[in-house]
Amino acid sequence: MSDNKPFLQVRSEIGKLKAVMLHRPGKELERITPQYLHELLFDDIPWLKKMRNEHDGFADALRTNGCTVYYYEExxxxxxxxxxxxxxxxxxxxxxxxxxxxxxxxxxxxxxxxxxxxxxxxxxxxxxxxxxxxxxxxxxxxxxxxxxxxxxxxNPLPNLYFTRDPGAVIGNGLCINSMNTFARERETMILKYIYTFHSTFKKEVTPLWYDYHKKYSLEGGDILVLGENVVAIGCSERTSARGIEDVAANLFSQDEKVRQVLAVQIPFTRAYMHLDTVFTMVDHDKFTIYPGVEEKLRVFRLSPGKTHPKVEVLPDLQSALKETLNLSAIDLIQSGGGDEVTAAREQWNDSTNTLAIAPGVVITYDRNEASNETLRKHGIKVIEIEGSELVRGRGGPRCMSMPLVREDL
The missing domain is CATH 1.10.3930.10 (Arginine deiminase)
Incomplete structure (x- = not known):
């Protein structure tokens, strides 16, 4: 690889995953106490030893499937x-x-x-x-x-093992995000230093689509690279409308391929948090979704404009996906098998937060049995990992990974 060739390359959600950035949970998790749970964005006290074993299993699953793992702390x-x-x-x-x-x-x-x-x-x-x-x-x-x-x-950074949120690769560039909560601000500061000084990121040929110094919040769990021409970004409890407009404007002006950004407004609640807690892409025309949330979404298409992105209201998520991805039909796979109670229980354990490592191949938590079985019935290969402790931070395999390189489709 020549020095002037970008290393980062993510033009889809489902292209074969070749390189990823993780953070192995460490001492920071042992510094959570009940009185500071809310401040540090946790609902429970995790067991670090078990958590690290589970995270190692996640990393092993990635390596077994041909993915190079880079560690944040290293x-x-x-x-x-x-x-x-x-x-x-x-x-x-x-x-x-x-x-x-x-x-x-x-x-x-x-x-x-x-x-x-x-x-x-x-x-x-x-x-x-x-x-x-x-x-x-x-x-x-x-x-x-x-x-x-x-x-x-x-302060400790116990949320850092969710490497998806501080940074997101789109094309050959990087978003270093502006976090919504004070508890996570230092994560992006450190990522900016790694981007600036670590040779892997090749700063000279790696554009920044967003910088953490911006005051409008943007978090990686809301960013889905649906294809080489279109990115979906959730407008959520953690990601602002202006943040979406600003990153869209940067993409339109500096990236030759991205021509559309779908802004998907989801309910502003912790239960939904980010777009990828209720909706992820698992194959060319297949998506997993939390049942009932589709009726609560508003979808807008952003496209290049003279001074700022043009905004168009779209009828619904399904038609937006078909149109922007040029698909005649799509398969929205309901988590929990579509059962209201099961879906709610498994969504709390991040059943829809799947990580696609190749078209039709995803990593999920093994505890979400009904959702995993439903994915298999729809032709998806499911690689299960243990996550009884990892899930206590309210995030799944997608949250725990920052893809750096995917093969083009």
Whole structure:
């Protein structure tokens, strides 16, 4: 591969998956306590040992099917071997951590700069607990007294194993997203450093479709690359209408292939969260969908305009998919076998959050038995992984993966 040839390549949801970015759950998950569950976007306390075993099974399934796995934490550690990059990133993380005491901030920076690149990478993900930093004598500020019961100087990032949300590859470019919640903002900051300084991303030939500094939220779980000419983006609890317009405008002006963006408005609730929690693509003309949600969706087509994307209201999701993908018919496969109770139970366990690794081949959680059987009845090959602990963060195989390279269809 020549130096001037882009590495990233994603022109569909279903092309054979060749390279993916994951984050293996780590110490950050053991820093979730009941009192901070809501703040850290969790509903329950996960068991890390089991979670890591399940995640390793997920990575093994990908490798077995010809996919190269890149780990977020390893790429971070590699760029931190450069002391200038380490100092710059540590300073930015501390600034965003709202320590609000310059003396303390300087002491923590000095403490971290003495650590190895591996130790700093772990701290930037797992956070810095107060017990891990031995304070020297200093004058206390008001903020020190106000925050004395809070356990962290740098917050942990327990949601990072959902690598789908901070970044999304479209074509040969990358969206480094603007997260809707403060708890996840540092994930995209770190991804920007990896994009900028890690050779794998080839920044010089890899355009940015979106940057986390933008104030309008956009998250990867809402972005589905339906084909080389069309992208669907959910307008959800986590992704804003303006964020969709801005990334569409960038694609239309800088990518020669994407000519349409389908904006799919879903109910703004945590149960639905992102578009890929209720709808994913599993084959050329097959999609899995949470039963009943189709009637609650609004679909808009964005296309190139003079000053901003033109917006057209479309009748419904099914007709929008057929028209934009040039299909005479599509198969909407209802999760849970279409049974209302089963579908609701399995949707809570991310039954529709399938990861296609090839046309008609998906990875799912084994616990969603009815949904998996329904997919098989519709001709889909289902590769099951265990996910009893992974699912506690409210995400499935698609959420846990950031595709970097897919074969063209």
């Amino acid at each position: 790429m971070l550690e590699e760029i931190l071997r450069d002391d200038k990059i380490k100092e710059q990133l540590v300073a930015e993380v501390l600034e965003k951590s709202n320590i609000a005491n310059p003396d303390l901030e300087a002491q923590i920076k000095e403490f971290l700069m003495k650590k190895t690149s591996s130790e700093v990478a772990e701290t930037l993900i797992a956070g810095l607990h107060k017990k891990d930093f031995q304070e020297t004598i200093r004058d206390k500020r008001l903020v020190d007294y106000i925050k004395e019961e809070y356990p962290f100087y740098i």
